[in-house]
Amino acid sequence: MRDFKMSFLVAIVSVAALQAQTPAPGRAGQAPAAPIDRASIVWPPGYVEPNTPGMPYLTPDTPTGTGPLKAIMASDPGAPEFVTYHPADLNALGDRKMPILVWGNGSCSYIGNRFRYFLTEIASHGYLALGGGPMGPKERETITMASNNPTRAVGAPPPGTAPAAPAQPANPAQRRVTVELLSQGIGWAMAENSRPGSKFFGRLDTNAVAVMGQSCGAGLAGTFGSDPRVKTVGMWMGSNPNMTDKHRVPVLLITGDETYDIAYGRGKANFEAIDNVPIFHAWREKLPHLGTFRQQNGGEQGRIAVAWLQWQLRGDETAARMFTGDDCTLCRDSNWHVQKKQID
Numbered sequence: 001m002r003d004f005k006m007s008f009l010v011a012i013v014s015v016a017a018l019q020a021q022t023p024a025p026g027r028a029g030q031a032p033a034a035p036i037d038r039a040s041i042v043w044p045p046g047y048v049e050p051n052t053p054g055m056p057y058l059t060p061d062t063p064t065g066t067g068p069l070k071a072i073m074a075s076d077p078g079a080p081e082f083v084t085y086h087p088a089d090l091n092a093l094g095d096r097k098m099p100i101l102v103w104g105n106g107s108c109s110y111i112g113n114r115f116r117y118f119l120t121e122i123a124s125h126g127y128l129a130l131g132g133g134p135m136g137p138k139e140r141e142t143i144t145m146a147s148n149n150p151t152r153a154v155g156a157p158p159p160g161t162a163p164a165a166p167a168q169p170a171n172p173a174q175r176r177v178t179v180e181l182l183s184q185g186i187g188w189a190m191a192e193n194s195r196p197g198s199k200f201f202g203r204l205d206t207n208a209v210a211v212m213g214q215s216c217g218a219g220l221a222g223t224f225g226s227d228p229r230v231k232t233v234g235m236w237m238g239s240n241p242n243m244t245d246k247h248r249v250p251v252l253l254i255t256g257d258e259t260y261d262i263a264y265g266r267g268k269a270n271f272e273a274i275d276n277v278p279i280f281h282a283w284r285e286k287l288p289h290l291g292t293f294r295q296q297n298g299g300e301q302g303r304i305a306v307a308w309l310q311w312q313l314r315g316d317e318t319a320a321r322m323f324t325g326d327d328c329t330l331c332r333d334s335n336w337h338v339q340k341k342q343i344d
């Protein structure tokens with residue numbers, strides 16, 4: 001069992017490291033790095049599939065989401081380093097204001113549509129979400145996993161093939177999402193709320209801002225706990241061990257379990273180190289590092305994110321029940337394990 005876990009974790013680490021990358025050309029005279037053959041990986045029974053197999057591609061202007069205001073994703077000429085997610089019909093907001101979410105991608109990848117399904121789901125509940133990076137290829141919105149077409153054991157090379165070429169060093173010229181970029185996103189949204197002629201003019205709640213991210217992006221999000229513009233942060237499959245000194249806002253911290261998510265241990269340590277603010281930490285059995293972000297409407301994590309934001313940014317006590325009390329929604333779910341401080 002120990003050997004199985006180790007080989008499985010190696011596979012998870014490899015896939016996670018490449019979740020936002022394409023095979024890069026090698027340096028002069030070197031072969032390009034070989035991509036992981038994801039179609040060859042067999043996942044154990046009960047593993048949570050990161051994507052929804054066979055989900056049809058929808059154009060960016062197709063309204064989606066389970067919220068009352070179906071949402072789209074778009075490129076805005078005023079924010080070329082982001083993809084925006086917002087209700088398709090902004091007039092349907094009426095007098096309601098949209099809270100703002102700024103998102104950092106896993107691997108800090110500079111592709112704003114990388115977490116399309118998750119962010120569109122949030123936007124459909126009346127939010128403006130900004131994904132770090134410009135619009136990338138549509139293939140970046142999904143991950144092809146093998147749980148529906150297994151062929152061989154985790155980590156086993158294809159019969160008769162040579163070992164994969166070692167990965168090449170990261171290209172230093174490749175753009176990445178940074179703390180500075182996410183901070184720019186907050187500033188841009190606030191400025192758009194005040195700019196006559198902006199489609200967001202007067203439509204945003206600039207007192208209701210959240211920063212979240214996954215993996216590398218979670219570490220970025222953790223730095224915003226002392227930003228006076230921000231009301232809450234969310235760290236998904238990631239952590240920031242330096243966030244405890246001046247952190248002042250509530251924290252949502254979600255990971256998979258110790259076998260399936262390489263961030264489990266760091267997330268748990270982060271929770272244990274934070275005592276001065278409300279923090280909700282939950283981890284799910286057999287949830288991989290890649291999460292459910294690419295499932296239709298963001299899967300379980302889409303629902304959790306919406307509930308947290310509705311509670312923290314809109315004061316929705318019904319949404320709060322997912323997290324508060326001994327009988328909170330996640331507390332009652334046998335798939336989830338919950339720890340919390342200053343939440344109840």
